[in-house]
Amino acid sequence: MKLKIGERELANRIIVGPMAGISNQSFRCIMKKFGAGLTVSEMISDKAIFYKNKKTFKMCEVSEEERPMALQLFGYDIDTMVQAAVYMDSQTDCDIIDINMGCPVRKVVRNNGGSALMKEPQHAYEMVKAIREAINKPLTVKLRSGWDSESINVVEMAVLMEKAGADAVAIHPRDRTQFYSGRANWDLIRQVVEAVSIPVIGNGDIRSIEDMVRMEEQTGCAGFMVARGCLGNPWLIRQLVEYDESGTRLESPTAQERIAQCLEHAEQLCQLKGERTGIKEMRGHACWYIDGLPRANRVKARINFITTLDQLKQIMEEYLKALASEDFSYFA
Numbered sequence: 189m190k191l192k193i194g195e196r197e198l199a200n201r202i203i204v205g206p207m208a209g210i211s212n213q214s215f216r217c218i219m220k221k222f223g224a225g226l227t228v229s230e231m232i233s234d235k236a237i238f239y240k241n242k243k244t245f246k247m248c249e250v251s252e253e254e255r256p257m258a259l260q261l262f263g264y265d266i267d268t269m270v271q272a273a274v275y276m277d278s279q280t281d282c283d284i285i286d287i288n289m290g291c292p293v294r295k296v297v298r299n300n301g302g303s304a305l306m307k308e309p310q311h312a313y314e315m316v317k318a319i320r321e322a323i324n325k326p327l328t329v330k331l332r333s334g335w336d337s338e339s340i341n342v343v344e345m346a347v348l349m350e351k352a353g354a355d356a357v358a359i360h361p362r363d364r365t366q367f368y369s370g371r372a373n374w375d376l377i378r379q380v381v382e383a384v385s386i387p388v389i390g391n392g393d394i395r396s397i398e399d400m401v402r403m404e405e406q407t408g409c410a411g412f413m414v415a416r417g418c419l420g421n422p423w424l425i426r427q428l429v430e431y432d433e434s435g436t437r438l439e440s441p442t443a444q445e446r447i448a449q450c451l452e453h454a455e456q457l458c459q460l461k462g463e464r465t466g467i468k469e470m471r472g473h474a475c476w477y478i479d480g481l482p483r484a485n486r487v488k489a490r491i492n493f494i495t496t497l498d499q500l501k502q503i504m505e506e507y508l509k510a511l512a513s514e515d516f517s518y519f520a
Contacts, residue, residue, distance in 0.1 A: 189432055191411045193356045196283055198411075199225050200224075200225040201225060202432065203227070203412065204227045204414055205413040206228040206286070206288070206415070213250075219418065220255075224429075225429070226283075232261055235263060237272040238268045248275075248276065258328065259276050260330070261286065262288040266318050269315055269318075276325075284355075286327075286358075287319065287328070289306060289312060289331050290331055292364045292366075303363075306331070327354050328357065329349045331358070332362060332363060335363060335365075343376070343379050346359070346383060350386050357387075357389070358390075358413050374407050390403045394414045394428075396417075400428055419473070420473060423438070423445075446477050453470070457469060463497055474491045506518045
């Protein structure tokens with residue numbers, strides 16, 4: 189099945205959501221290789237674009253192999269948000285512009301961005317309306333359920349976003365105080381689906397085919413956004429796409445496939461960011477790739493101290509040998 193956002197038709201309904209410090213170009217390309225219909229960048233600051241920060245401009249670069257993709261923008265001031273959106277619209281190769289109203293991190297909300305916008309529905313409406321009038325590309329908004337448990341207003345916000353001209357909304361039904369804990373309240377996604385006519389993308393706690401099926405049955409959402417569930421497991425994206433399209437259940441990857449993909453990811457990340465930064469960021473990814481494999485904790489302990497790509501390759505080579513021989517003395 190396909191999903192249409194504005195004038196952009198996606199190949200399927202599976203979207204890889206934005207994750208700060210993770211959703212860089214190398215990660216997005218891998219998710220696209222595994223079949224994602226759309227990937228979303230990590231958050232990009234409107235102020236950083238306004239002040240022409242070179243590092244931020246680098247974050248806005250889009251490769252052809254990762255398209256279609258969305259650049260996600262965050263901020264509060266309408267003037268700079270509009271100017272940043274116009275830059276993304278006219279000066280980048282992104283296909284969709286997404287506005288973040290869901291980030292719970294303190295350094296974002298203390299400046300009234302991210303999920304703090306859930307406290308100001310009228311301001312959020314005026315911001316999205318102004319951006320919609322200034323750009324041509326499809327525009328989406330990512331929402332939380334509310335600021336806290338006493339102010340659950342995601343349905344009201346979604347209605348306002350549609351009125352402002354948003355082409356779709358993604359709903360992560362946890363409030364800001366929950367961060368990523370507890371269970372996502374999927375019934376709120378259903379309520380939004382019933383309240384708006386634009387596509388609603390469900391987000392939160394999708395870690396298996398069964399989760400996707402239950403979300404669709406419970407909410408009627410038009411698309412599915414996966415984030416933490418695909419860390420170290422891009423095969424989940426392929427499995428979701430295949431099941432949604434044909435009902436076929438693909439097998440889980442072997443240990444050899446997981447380690448090979450881990451090393452490919454590491455090489456791409458080091459190429460993108462340089463070996464020093466790339467391998468530092470790769471430590472977490474490498475641990476996710478081997479999570480659940482025999483004696484993985486011993487291997488993770490080694491990975492947490494690597495400083496070069498060669499060190500990671502050596503550890504993974506020895507781990508493959510250990511898995512084959514069931515002799516883990518190298519990691520004792």
